[in-house]
Amino acid sequence: MFLELVSFTGCGKSEISAEPQVKNTFANPVWDGADPWMIKHGDHYIYCYSVNNAIVVSRSKYMTRRGKLKAIWRAPSSGWNSNCVWAPEIHFINGHWYVYYAAGVSGPPFIHQRTGVLRSATDDVFSDYKDMGMLYTGDNPGTPASNIWAIDMTVLEYRGKLYAVWSGWNKQVDTDATPQNLYIAEMENPYTMKGKRVLLSSPEESWETGGPLNLNEGPEILKHGDHIFIVYSCRESWLVDYRLGMLQLINPDGNVLDPSNWKKKGPVFQGTSTVYGVGHCSFVKSPDGTEDWIVYHSKKSSSPGWERDVRMQPFTWNADGTPDFGTPVPAGQEINRPSGEVEVEQAEIK
Template sequence: MQRFFLFSLFIFTSFISCHHKTTPQENKAVQIDETFTNPVWEGADPWMVKQGDNYIYCFSSNNGILVSRSKLMTKRGEAKEIWHAPKTGWNSNCIWAPEIHFIEGHWYVYYAAGKSGPPFIHQRTGVLRSKTSDVFSDYEDMGVLNTGGDPDDISKNVWAIDMTVFEYHEKLYAVWSGWQKQVDTDATPQHLYIQEMENPYTLKGKRVLLSSPEEEWETGGPLNLNEGPEVLKHDDQIFIIYSCRESWLKEYRQGMLQLKHPEDDPLNPENWTKKGPVFEGNEKVFGVGHVSFVKSPDDKEDWIVYHSKKDTVPGWNRDVRMQPFTWNREGTPNFGEAIETGKKIKRPSGEIEMEKNGNF
């Protein structure tokens, strides 16, 4: 009986060892990088927003609008096209700088488009709305927004790009870059406008001129621009970080508008102060622009996502970068220096733990 037991044990252990041999890979812990380097990927006009523990990234490509979803800031998920431009019409070409916002149970995408170009004189702003709360659901075209000076006459609509929206004191506002009047050349100065919204796809009242390129640090090149406005909130303060100078030059940089007091009316230009540049390139990073802001996975850090030029040659050859930023004592953002290509950056707080747990 004892011999039979020992023989059976030998056969069993031999079977197990033959069918489950430990490999060198199993003896090693999975290696996870604790740092990353800029740039993180190709592209321009980056828009990233955090919803729950997901990062939604929205961008345009080949006349369409795509989104991706990931638990990690530094690693994009699979991109899916949610909308493609029609073959004809006002929005059949030149799809620029889409942003996606979750408002009242739906995703809304604000984008610029035109019927032709160059010259890019036909750009207007359109809105898409998701049919469900799923960011990958079907989207319906809600039409073009009337960003002109006459809210009752859409035929007098005026050039508009880079729209963003924000809620403040239970009201919804839109901010965008536009022309004072419609003209026949795209070599036209751009200004920032603000307007209240009746709902996420309808403007209310009249547009208000909020900012013009007038300061020494936002002028001086061949074309004076204020564009790419993005809203940043901190405690009870609200800021609009925007791009100025020329997007195709290494001097592209960021300015800032700050609402003076929390109870001020954002539709009154006198209630805003201007400061700049608050973020710009250097000898190794060129033409930083069109930013967006997100929290780290554990919500302990603030990050700025932006694009930069790949070289100093005039043009739009750009890639996407990100880096953390802090806050000054008076509550204003401190974006620091643009971090050079290839320099190691500590990954966003909480991201490594999420990857280790396989939650992405």
């Protein structure tokens, strides 16, 4: 947006100059969508999402605005991953971009969902991607046919090892009205699992149960100093009670694969009378690195369904090192842009 300034000369003529006017605030929601995944890589924010069975990536210097868009992968016309492409995440590991996504051969019912991984050809997020296949998320790695339903995979890099964390079923069944748990497993590399999965969390607490279907899903890693957290979504994604819970690693020197080394807390972020069904988040630093932000989705109305939009807001830290996400900011309320973003825009337009 430009503000026209008129200056008058002694000859009675006017000169019109255009001076850029940079807005210091923004308001939620920032765009339509669900399961928002955003990471900061160098000076850019990489945003990844699925639409019409394709995976799209955006690269922008701004958190609050998506930039160049490219569909980096489209589901094949047949096969295990030909439909129901959900909730992709993109991670930069050892010089390549890896995209973890859920897909199935058909649905509804959504009983065929498995997790796949893509790998970029180069370190350019817009390069070509190779389909590295389906990841094994069951209990018998030696028997690929025994694979079990899995969605929302993320990865944890910790002390030289790589772990996968995802939402899955206890066993394969023929109904999607099935409780979901969180599982963790060590990875041999970004596209190969190592060993058996470990049950990390089930929906058992009063704040993550009580509706028509008990879910633990959308796990995301949050690090703060020596503290490691898994922030996840619980309750039903199509209802207003969708919310966030949290697991915290108790002993940083202990076994990450030991469920007793994680403690549960919640809800750590939930809706209000005007913001419904908040969940499935990601975390990024502001452009200048001084602020922490949560990017999440919410329902567009209180009616059951999956019409959602994407929001973001800053959060702080408690004295004990745990995150304080506060409460969701109402739609339309002005929020200061992420620290350093205004300066980035001002530098670009000079």
